[in-house]
Amino acid sequence: MNGAEAVLKALQEEKVRHSFGVTGGSVIPLFDEYFKDNHEIRHIPVRHEQGAAHAADGYARASGKPGVCIATSGPGATNLVTGIMTAFMDSSPMVALGGQVATSLIGNDAFQESDMMGITLPITKHNFQIRSPEKINSTIKNAFKIATTGRPGPVYIDLPKDTLMKEVSAVEKVPLHGYKPNLKGHPLQVKKAAELLLNAERPVLLLGGGVILANAAKEAAELALEFNIPVITTLMGKSAFPETNALSLGMLGMHGRKCANYAISNADVVLAVGCRFNDRITGKLSTFLKDAKLIHIDVDNSEIGKIVPSAIPIVGDAKLVLQDLLLAAKKFSLAKKTTWSEKLKVLAKECDCDLNISSNPADPKRVIFEISKVLKENDIVTTGVGQHQMFAAHFLKRDRPRTFISSGGAGTMGFGFPAAIGARLARPDSEVFNIDGDGSFGMNVQELATCRFENIKVIPVIFNNSYLGMVRQWLELFYEKRYSTVDLGQSTDFSKISEGFGVKGLRVERPSELAEAFQAALKNDETTVIDVAIAPEANITPMFSAGSSVFEMFGPCITENYFKRAL
Amino acid sequence: MSFEKKSNGLRKHIVGMLVNDEPGVLAKISGMFTRRGFNIDTIIVGKTNIPDVSHIVISLLGNDRTIEQLDKQLYKMIDIVKLADFSESNAVVREHCLLKVSSTEKSVEHLNNVCKLFEARVLHVNTESVIVELASSPSKIDSLIETLAPFGIKELSRTGVNALQKD
Structure with missing residues (x-):
């Protein structure tokens, strides 16, 4: 050998x-x-x-x-x-x-x-x-x-x-002495955490990507449902808790849902699991969780206290710690605190806006609306990076772990399409939609050849606005519309590019054609690229600007004052 | 070496580690310091009594928060087999220093007396200079350098802090 x-x-x-x-x-x-x-x-x-x-x-x-x-x-x-x-x-x-x-x-x-x-x-x-x-x-x-x-x-x-x-003459063992991850949370810390969480007036769970990585979604959901605690996720934690559940407040952060951003700003105890408080979710650090007590669970000790100091740090695997936490919490016989949760359920509903917009060319929200209609629970959505990613993260609801795949920390344009190919091979029984931008998709468009020759079916849906849209939005909002190097010129026709690779491509010019295009793509056994002309200068809001506090959001839905009055 | 906090919240921190003696391990560790913005004051690397395992001692200035973060980052590194925080109470902390000091016929005797007081050894003498060696605590080396400065220090080489934990 x-x-x-x-x-x-x-x-x-x-x-x-x-x-x-x-x-x-x-x-x-x-x-x-x-x-x-x-x-x-x-x-x-x-x-x-x-x-x-x-x-x-x-x-x-x-x-x-x-x-x-x-x-x-x-x-x-x-x-x-x-x-x-x-x-x-x-x-x-x-x-x-x-x-x-x-x-x-x-x-x-x-x-x-x-x-x-x-x-x-x-x-x-x-x-x-x-x-x-x-x-x-x-x-x-x-x-x-x-x-x-x-x-x-x-x-x-x-x-x-x-x-x-070279020939392998013998097998030599390479020792791994320096590698010992801590998986079991400290029992005393877990007990303290359970006590703090259950005595809270306004608790929230903040679930990060670590919950999905540790396959701890079941435990997290049990904790939320058993004790009626509202749930917020980070971008990486999206799909860790069913977003169609009334307790779900959705995503936190710069492009998060207002109910999530306001809720975490008004919480008295936050239980954060497997998240690392990136600047895109904390906003201005000096005001983030200013009055809340933080219980921080992470398997990586160096994440604890790195950005936000915690009242109760717990180093351990999310699944094991949440199991222990559930056991500990069940020993406290406290009445369920429902006022906060019930009010948040109502406020969360008020943040659901109408996506069925018929303006032409298509509003990005309308594309999300049409995808939602055909998406099954186990189907997977991958994204590139930019406006389309935030439209998907903000408006698309996912209920099962590992059904929303996106480049969070790195923000890598061009991630979504090849990631969809990998996801499809891992889960051949699920349809895989790649929600992408024309800028992002163009960065790894060559993999259409891989789909064709390896016979791999994915459904790229391109939000084509002929712009590097997220940067354009920033230039509009913060640089007095000086659109420097964001115009991608004459719109690229991705359906024609697809044809060149031997892959079926559909060009959608008006929103009324979306449903039919998705049906055609689902019926096709091979990859179909759906190139959707979208409103070129549509912005993704609500948002807060870089350096602002999480509660300083602008854009549609409820205001912070309204939220506070409703509590 | 003083371990008490300085006015700006910075304190001296010494961390010792046993690491796999493999190519690139030193780069991995020093690279992490650069990447995360920790400033190395001194670093020494050497063999140990265990085959294929080296000892690294790093000293640096930092506040409580950076030092806590540093320890956590080091703990994660797979090539580090064992990690220990050293202080003057739990460890023997030493340093080695070589100094080349200008000397004349007139000054050499005075120079020799200073060296005796510090228990420093004169290793080499010629008409222009002497080379002096001192292995001691880092603070005592600081004082020797200060005391010899008026003679004219031509060159100087310190090893950086070495330490072993007491049982």
């Missing part, structure tokens, strides 16, 4: 069923092994390595299993970088394999050599370079363990070509 075979064997032992990547000089030995018929891994040869990394990430987010991507040395591996960083920022489990020049050439500026250990250092949970084939098996096992346990994240493995080609 040579090194390449050992790599494939180790991937199989880790139950990998799909990988994404592009071949090249230094990984030829690995793909020579793939060519053999003695394994069960389906490799998806994508058209750009960035697509491979996002597809692996989308696969991980949809399934909870680690995504695997592969690239050759030098430019192949550097093309993975944006995708690895995207996974890192959102704590997505991923193992990225990069080819490398032979160990004898490392450091010589050899052909297609790049220092991937240095480059991936700040954007991975950990990285390895395997210099001897004996260490392949153990190192790959360690990589999967690190990627999937504790706070998940991407692990990069550098594979010099000679490591892949």
Whole structure:
């Protein structure tokens, strides 16, 4: 057995069923092994390595299993970088394999050599370079363990070509002494948290991406429903709690729902699970949770106290801690406090606005409205980054975990389409919609070829306004409409581009054609791109501007005064 | 070395760690300091009694919050096998210093007396200078440097803080 075979064997032992990547000089030995018929891994040869990394990430987010991507040395591996960083920022489990020049050439500026250990250092949970084939098996096992346990994240493995080609003479174990994630929350802290939460007058739960990563949505929902506590999510936490439930206040943050932003500003106790208080959700820090007591649960100790000080910090896995918290809470026999929750239920309803707008060209909210009508509970929505992403996050309601996949921390344009490909392979029984912008979709449009030749069905819905819309909105609101470099010129016809790739494309010019286009795409067994002309200067509101407090929102629905009076 | 808080809330912090002795580990650790805006005051790396495990001692100035965050970030690093916070009460804290001091026929005896007082060793002498060695607490090295300054310090090399935890 040579090194390449050992790599494939180790991937199989880790139950990998799909990988994404592009071949090249230094990984030829690995793909020579793939060519053999003695394994069960389906490799998806994508058209750009960035697509491979996002597809692996989308696969991980949809399934909870680690995504695997592969690239050759030098430019192949550097093309993975944006995708690895995207996974890192959102704590997505991923193992990225990069080819490398032979160990004898490392450091010589050899052909297609790049220092991937240095480059991936700040954007991975950990990285390895395997210099001897004996260490392949153990190192790959360690990589999967690190990627999937504790706070998940991407692990990069550098594979010099000679490591892949040499015979494996023995198997050498690589120790992992320095890795011990804390999973069990401190019982005393948990008890204190239960007491504080149940004695609160105005409690809210704030669920982050960690709830989904830890598969703790069931426990979080039980806590909310049992004790009648309203639930707010971050962008990454979206779908962790059923958004059609009356207790759901929706998303918090710059483009969050007013009821969520106002509720957290008026809460006396906030139980935050698996979220890291990014500036897009806290707004001005000095006013955020100023009068509230924070219980902060996170598996990563360094997130606790990093941004917002907590009254009760609990380090541990969200699922295990919430289970313990439920047990502890059930021991307190307190009357359910319903006033706050019932009032918030009403206020949340008042924040639901009419999406069925018939103006022409289509209002982005109308597109969301039409997608909502065809979307089933288990169907998956991925997004790019920009206005369309916030329209989807704000207005689309998702009830099941892992059905809303978006690049949160990194804000990577071009993420949504390849992520949809990965999600579809992970969950072949679900329809996968990629809500995207014309700017975002254009950044990884080449993966249409992957859909065509690998026969993968996804439904990209492009909010086409011929602008880099989110930046245009900022320029309109904060730069006196100086539209610098946001005009994408004459509208790109993505239906024609799709045809060129051999994929069906539909161009939707008026909102009345949307329903029919979605039906056609659902009926088609292959990818259908739906290119929707939307109102070019539609803005996503409500919002607060950068540097403002979370409650200083402008835009439609209720006002803060109204909210306070209603309480 | 003083561990008490300075007026601006900054205090000296010493952290020791056992790390895997592999290529790139030092870069991983020092890179994290740069990335998160921690300033390293001194850093030393050396072998230990355990094969394939090195010892790193880093000293830095920080306030309580940055130091807490630093410890948490270090704790997460997979190549760090063991982490310890050192203070003068729980550890032996030492540093090594080499100094090249100008000397003349007239000053050499006085110089020699100062070295004796500090228990510093004179390692090399010629007509222009002497090279002096002192292994001691960082604050005592500070005083030696101060005392020898009038003679004219031509060059100086300090190792940075080394420390071992007391049992």
